[in-house]
Structure formats: C-alpha cells, structure tokens
Amino acid sequence: MLAIERRKEILSRLEAEGKVLVSELAKSFDVTEETIRRDLEKLDREGLASKTYGGAVSKHTATLDLPYKIRIGVNVEEKQRIADTVAAMIEDGERIMIDSSSTAIYIIKKLKEKKNLTVITNSVVILLELADKSDWKVLSTGGNLKEGALSLTGSSAEKMIRSYHVDTAICSCKGVDSEIGVTDSNEQDSLIKQAMFASAERRILAADTQKLGKKSFVRVCELGEIDALVTDQRVNDEWVELCRQNGVENLYQ
Numbered sequence: 001m002l003a004i005e006r007r008k009e010i011l012s013r014l015e016a017e018g019k020v021l022v023s024e025l026a027k028s029f030d031v032t033e034e035t036i037r038r039d040l041e042k043l044d045r046e047g048l049a050s051k052t053y054g055g056a057v058s059k060h061t062a063t064l065d066l067p068y069k070i071r072i073g074v075n076v077e078e079k080q081r082i083a084d085t086v087a088a089m090i091e092d093g094e095r096i097m098i099d100s101s102s103t104a105i106y107i108i109k110k111l112k113e114k115k116n117l118t119v120i121t122n123s124v125v126i127l128l129e130l131a132d133k134s135d136w137k138v139l140s141t142g143g144n145l146k147e148g149a150l151s152l153t154g155s156s157a158e159k160m161i162r163s164y165h166v167d168t169a170i171c172s173c174k175g176v177d178s179e180i181g182v183t184d185s186n187e188q189d190s191l192i193k194q195a196m197f198a199s200a201e202r203r204i205l206a207a208d209t210q211k212l213g214k215k216s217f218v219r220v221c222e223l224g225e226i227d228a229l230v231t232d233q234r235v236n237d238e239w240v241e242l243c244r245q246n247g248v249e250n251l252y253q
Contacts, residue, residue, distance in 0.1 A: 001029065003039065005073075006029055006031075006039060007039050007042065007043060008070065008073045008074055009029075009074075010025065010036075010039060010040070010043065010049075010056075011043065011048060011049070011070055011074060012074040012075055013025075014049055014056065014057070014058040015058060015074065015210075016210045018057060018058050019052075019055060019056065019057045019058065020040075020055050020056055021054055021055040022036045022037060022040070022054055022055050023054070025039075025055075040055070040056045043056065044056070048070065067148045067149075068102060068125070068148060068149050068150045068151075071102035072102045072105065074102070075208055075210070075232075076106075077232075078208040078209075078210075078232035078233075079102065079103045079106040079208070079232075080106055081232045081233070081252070081253040082103055082106070082107070082206050082207075082208065082230050082231065082232050082253075083103070083106040083107040083109065083110040084110060084253055085230045085251050085252060085253055086107045086110070086111075086170060086204060086206055086230050087107065087110035087111050087113070087114075089168075089204065089228070089230075089251070090111055090114060090117070090168065091114075092114050092115040092116055092117070093115070093116045093117070094114075094117055094118070094166075094167045094168060095117075095118040095120075095164075095166040095167050095168075096117060096118070096119055096120070096166055096167060096168045096169070096170060097119075097120045097121065097161065097164075097166050097168070097169040097170070097196040097199060097200060098119065098120075098121050098123070098126065098169075098170045098171070098196075099121070099122065099123065099151075099170070099171040099172060099189070099192060099193055099196060100121070100122050100123035100124075100125070100126070100146075100149065100150065100151030100152070100189075100192075101171065101172035101173075101206070102172075103172045103206050103207075103208075104121075104123055104126060104170065104172065104206075105123070105125050105126060105129060107170060107206065108126050108129055108130065109129065112129075112130075112133065115135060116135055116136065117136045117137075118136070118137040118138075118139070118166070119136060119137070119138050119139070120139045120140075120141065120160075120161065120164060120166065121138075121139075121140065121141065122140075122141040122143060122151050122152040122153065122157050122161075122192055123150065123151055123152075124145070124150040124151065124152065125150050127140055139160075139164075140152065141156075141157040141160045141161055141192075142156050142157055142160055143156050143157030143158075143160075144156075144157075146188060149189075151189070151192075153188040153189065153191070153192055154188070157192060157195075158191055158192065158195045161192065161195040161196055161199055162195050162198065162199055164199055165199055165200075165201075166199060166200050166201070167200065167201055167202060168200055168201070168202045168203075168204060169196040169197050169199065169200035169202070169203050169204065170204045170206060171193040171196055171197065171203075171204075171205060171206070171220075172205070172206045172207055173193070173205060173207055173211065173216070173220060174211065174214065174216035174217075175211050175213075175214030175215050175216040176205070176207055176211055176212050176213070176214065176223065176229070177213065177214065177215045178213070178223070178238075178242050180215055180219060181219060181220070181221055181222040181223045181224075181225070182205060182219070182220040182221050182222070182223065182225075182226065183214075183215055183216035183217065183218060183219050183220060184216055184217070184218050184220055185216050185217050185218070186217065186218060187218050189218075190218040190219070190220050193220045193221075194220055194221065197220075197221060197225065197226070202227050202228070203225065203226045203227045203228070204226070204227065204228045204230060205226045205228070205229050205230065206230045207229065207230070207231060208231060208232045209231050209232060209233055209235060212231075212235060212239055222246075223242065223243075223246045223248060224246035224247060224248065226248055227248065227249065228248065228249045228250075228251055229243060229248050229249070229250045229251070230250075230251050230252065231250065231251075231252045232252065232253070233252055233253075234252055235250055235252075
C-alpha cells in the first residue's frame with residue numbers, strides 16, 4: 001500500500017471512530033510504529049487530524065469538511081456498492097438532480113450506461129465527468145465555487161434548482177439521526193440539498209451505514225421526508241424499524 005493510500009484509510013477510520021492508536025494502525029497496515037507516526041504528523045501538519053500521545057484524534061468536526069480530493073478516496077468500496085443500488089433505481093429518460101458529495105461521482109459513473117438522462121448538479125466534478133455525454137442534457141446550477149469542495153452553492157444555485165421539477169433527487173449527508181433526521185456540516189450544502197429534495201418527486205438519500213446514528217451541524221430534513229435510504233449494507237434492526245415507521249424504503253446490495 002502506498003503512503004497516500006494508507007493516510008486516506010487512516011482518515012476514514014478517524015471519520016468513523018474519532019480516534020486512532022499508533023500501535024493498532026501499525027499492526028493493521030503491517031508497518032512500523034515510526035511509519036505511522038510520520039503519517040499522523042503529516043496529517044496534523046495538513047490540518048486533517050490532531051496528533052496526540054500514542055495516536056491521533058479527528059479534526060472532522062461538525063463544521064469542518066475534509067477536502068474533496070481526500071473524501072473521494074475514502075470508503076471507496078462502500079460508495080461503489082451504494083452507486084450500484086442507486087443506478088438500478090434510475091430508468092432511461094429520467095430527470096434527476098444530484099449533489100456534489102463524493103458518493104455522487106461514483107453514482108454518476110454507474111449511471112453513464114443509461115440513455116437520455118437529464119442531470120442537474122452543483123458538482124464541478126460531475127460536470128467534467130459528463131462532458132462527453134452528448135445524448136444527455138446536463139445543466140449546471142451555477143453559483144459560488146466552494147473552496148476545496150469543487151461544488152457550486154449560494155442563492156443563485158438554490159434559485160436555479162427550485163425553478164425545475166425532476167423525477168428524482170439524489171443527495172448524501174454527514175449524518176442521519178433517529179430524532180434530528182438528516183444533517184450536514186454546513187449551511188451552504190444543506191440549503192442545496194433541501195432545494196433538490198423540494199424539487200423532486202422521489203428523494204433518495206445515499207449514506208453508508210457509518211453515518212447512521214451520527215449528528216452533524218445543520219439539519220437538512222426529517223427522516224420521513226426522504227423516500228429511500230440507500231446504504232452499503234443491511235442496516236441493524238433498530239434502523240429497519242425506524243425506516244418502516246417513517247415510510248422510508250431501505251435498499252442495499
């Protein structure tokens with residue numbers, strides 16, 4: 001495993017667990033503890049983690065987003081499983097909105113097999129990915145470029161989104177809580193997701209199971225306001241019941 005791949009995996013564990021230990025990481029990656037300390041020092045210098053005695057703790061707080069270039073390489077297998085499930089839900093000719101989450105690009109790559117889709121997105125990465133899809137209609141929301149996230153946000157983006165009505169909106173999030181509902185780390189992204197959900201007949205939330213039970217900073221919507229929760233694997237019995245009570249279909253590979 002390359003050093004950059006190892007550090008991405010460390011960030012993934014920090015995001016899921018909040019902390020890591022040098023000794024455990026060294027055994028997991030089959031490298032020396034000194035190698036892990038250098039990894040943690042680099043992540044600390046880049047502002048992505050806080051190095052502590054014997055390990056590190058996450059800096060991914062409710063108000064801090066990991067850069068897109070990091071997020072895109074985290075939990076790849078989970079995102080690919082989610083993408084497979086979402087792609088199977090979309091028919092040729094549908095009109096969809098999709099957000100700028102790192103999961104979204106995996107979904108779009110799977111959807112490229114579909115014919116005659118109309119896609120509205122605030123993701124710069126997705127716009128570039130679809131530059132060769134001559135049989136699709138691709139619309140950019142416009143708006144303010146969000147530094148480090150490769151996304152477009154702001155009032156002009158929200159206004160554009162709300163001026164359309166689509167078959168399906170697909171968004172991800174930072175957390176899904178049984179009481180608070182769907183949450184995200186900042187107001188800009190939350191408002192975009194709210195606008196997309198409000199403009200769609202069907203609302204799909206794509207979230208790996210690590211996000212269930214988590215709370216972030218800004219509320220997007222209640223759990224019952226989405227139609228389908230697509231996860232990377234079967235959720236536990238508590239979440240099966242929560243989905244049933246809220247009329248939410250849970251789909252997974």
